Amino acid sequence: MNTECNIIRFESELIKVQRPGMDKLMEYIKKSDFYTAPASTKYHLSTPGGLLQHSLNVLDALRGLLLWNQSDSRWEYLAAGKVVDTIPDESVTIMALLHDICKTYFYGTSARNVKNEQTGRWEKMPFYTVNDRMPLGHGPKSAMIIKQYTSLTNQEMYAIWHHMGFNGNRDNDAAVGQSIEQYPAVLALQTADMMASRFMESEQGNRELFADAPVPASAGEWADSQAAGEPVFEEALPLSEGT
Numbered sequence: 001m002n003t004e005c006n007i008i009r010f011e012s013e014l015i016k017v018q019r020p021g022m023d024k025l026m027e028y029i030k031k032s033d034f035y036t037a038p039a040s041t042k043y044h045l046s047t048p049g050g051l052l053q054h055s056l057n058v059l060d061a062l063r064g065l066l067l068w069n070q071s072d073s074r075w076e077y078l079a080a081g082k083v084v085d086t087i088p089d090e091s092v093t094i095m096a097l098l099h100d101i102c103k104t105y106f107y108g109t110s111a112r113n114v115k116n117e118q119t120g121r122w123e124k125m126p127f128y129t130v131n132d133r134m135p136l137g138h139g140p141k142s143a144m145i146i147k148q149y150t151s152l153t154n155q156e157m158y159a160i161w162h163h164m165g166f167n168g169n170r171d172n173d174a175a176v177g178q179s180i181e182q183y184p185a186v187l188a189l190q191t192a193d194m195m196a197s198r199f200m201e202s203e204q205g206n207r208e209l210f211a212d213a214p215v216p217a218s219a220g221e222w223a224d225s226q227a228a229g230e231p232v233f234e235e236a237l238p239l240s241e242g243t
Contacts, residue, residue: 001205003049006056007035013059014097017090021150028149032104039100041107041128044201051103057200057210059096062192066092077188085184091156094146095189099163102141105133139163158182159189 014026029035039045039054066075066087075092077085087095108131113122136144139161146152146160158179163186166173180187200210 001047001049001053003035003052006049006052009056010052010097013093017093019090019150025146025149028145029101029104033107034101034104037103037107038128039103039197039201041130042203044197044203045205046128047204051100053206054196054201055097055100057196057206058099058189058192059093061195061200062092062096062188065188065192065195077184079184085155085188087155087185087188088153091153091185094152094156095159095163095185096192098146099139099142099160099189099193101145102134102136102138104145107131155183155185159186162186163189163193165190165194 011026014022035052036048037051038047039050045051045054063075066077068074069076069086072086073089075087075089076083077087108129116123134141134145142163143152143157143160147157152160162176162179166176176186200206205211
């Protein structure tokens with residue numbers, strides 16, 4: 001997992017989103033611990049830079065779930081061969097890369113005694129803890145942070161808000177179900193998030209199959225490369241200061 005390369009790719013993807021306030025949102029991200037935070041305390045990518053890697057993994061997983069419509073320049077979400085939702089390219093980017101921005105200022109570190117199996121000695125080992133300095137929930141918190149700086153479409157907001165999916169709470173599950181019916185992209189993001197955490201990631205890094213993911217040049221070329229089974233690379237440019 002190369003955090004420096006991931007930062008370059010993350011910023012080159014977000015710079016394509018031309019909305020008022022995106023520069024301010026990028027300033028927030030750069031000043032926060034987004035690039036160094038883990039994705040979880042122990043379940044997946046519990047390592048520095050894990051949150052950044054997970055966000056990119058969700059972007060790749062989400063694009064893989066969708067079909068790129070070149071003539072209309074948009075992504076299509078299909079069920080049984082029928083289009084149930086269409087998603088603008090910049091919406092795919094925002095939904096995937098920013099769905100877990102709620103995890104900024106969320107984790108802390110501590111240490112515990114662990115027995116070294118080789119030496120037999122007890123050693124202090126660091127581990128991640130939850131130290132949420134903005135206790136505003138999860139998906140809703142991500143949407144609220146984004147909307148402090150820039151706008152979200154309804155489709156984007158519902159997808160990010162409900163990306164954790166069903167949890168057994170009747171009120172939550174009713175809202176999630178209604179949101180999916182209104183905006184099927186909600187389910188697409190939920191699925192991509194699960195694909196990333198369950199299929200693509202281990203506790204300390206990406207699984208071997210996904211260890212060397214290519215950097216896509218554009219939505220259309222990415223879709224074409226996936227259909228052809230060929231990787232597409234571009235020299236990604238970091239977001240310049242003040243843009």
